[in-house]
Amino acid sequence: MPMRLAQIFDRSALVRAAAAAVIGLVAVAAPLRAETSVPQKAEIEKIVHDYLLANPEVIRDAIDELERRQKVAEADSRQKAVTQGADKLFNSASQAVIGNPSGDVTLVEFFDYNCGYCKRALDDVAKLIEGDPKLRVVLKDFPVLGAGSVEAAEIATAARLQLKPEKFYEFHRKLLNTRGAVGKAQAIAIAKELGADTAKLEKDSKSPEVKASIKEVMELADSLNLTGTPSWVLGKEVIVGAVGFQPLKTKIENTRKCGKTVC
Known part of the structure; x- marks a missing residue:
């Protein structure tokens, strides 16, 4: 919603x-x-x-x-x-990490590939990463907007297993920037364009590993009482909605400065 x-x-x-x-x-x-x-x-x-x-x-x-x-x-x-849930939130091996993998501040994003506000927030995340070499971002695919979102999440999670981190980030950006409804076909087409083995991709998308990754995110979101996307976790604060670049930047700076989003 x-x-x-x-x-x-x-x-x-x-x-x-x-x-x-x-x-x-x-x-x-x-x-x-x-x-x-x-x-x-x-x-x-x-x-x-x-x-x-x-x-x-x-x-x-x-x-x-x-x-x-x-x-x-x-x-x-x-x-x-x-x-x-800190370990699964910030350190799960099942979700993608972009930015600096060893960064001193971690921002977690819950998103859906069919979420218009997530598409808008994509540029905010890119600007944050480009302007902050110490920022680590964890991407949690939270498919809440229908069957197409679930299909896209399955393919995206499988693509992460094949593609190198920089290629997966490119995949992520391209899929979020796709106009119109996003589902399995759009996700496979972009993964193929970036060199993924599509036969393996389709097989892996139904694997226990992929299902477990999506289930983990859904359970985390439920524990945090998240009902929509994008949602963020920074330190101990949950931030709801596409709040924009500057508010996120300020909260990240505060977290680095005093260990809290508000100093």
Whole structure:
């Protein structure tokens, strides 16, 4: 799901939660006794109703507070997941590494070859690598946009087994830059152009090794509660969406400077 759409759904859920919380005030305000009369309950309901009509900003404030708490809880949960899955996140031998393999800062990207925002972020990653010789980038193929994305991920993962790192990075860029829907045919054509054995490629794309690599990424994404692409992991922070070159650059510089994305 595109990040913006997910945010809209999240906001709608918060509105419903806030409304439920306000309705619950009636129950909380009422004496917790079995003998509470119907007139008493009706009177309390009217007081709450009139107060909300006179002060509708209370609903907005409740939504804002719910949203703040949700973000804090989600950030805490993601930090724990990053710590627990650090080895697979940053050092898995099953996913491609671009930039400096021995770099002092690692940026992890979860992407989908059919993701328009990932295509936009491709140039950001290229600029980051070109301008930072100590940056290491791990590519996590996270196929969430349908069957074509899964097929492309299978071929791409198999291509990584055949192609040298610089050739695979070229493959990755070409496939992400492909116009229109991307699937098996487009991935094979680009791999062939770069010298891959297509018969072996198709065979390897269904191998246990390739399936395990994709499964590993899906499980990591699930543990981090990722619902869309691109998403990034830098240090212990999870960054959601195509945030742009400069914000990523600043966070990388901060990580190098003080060990955190915000110093």
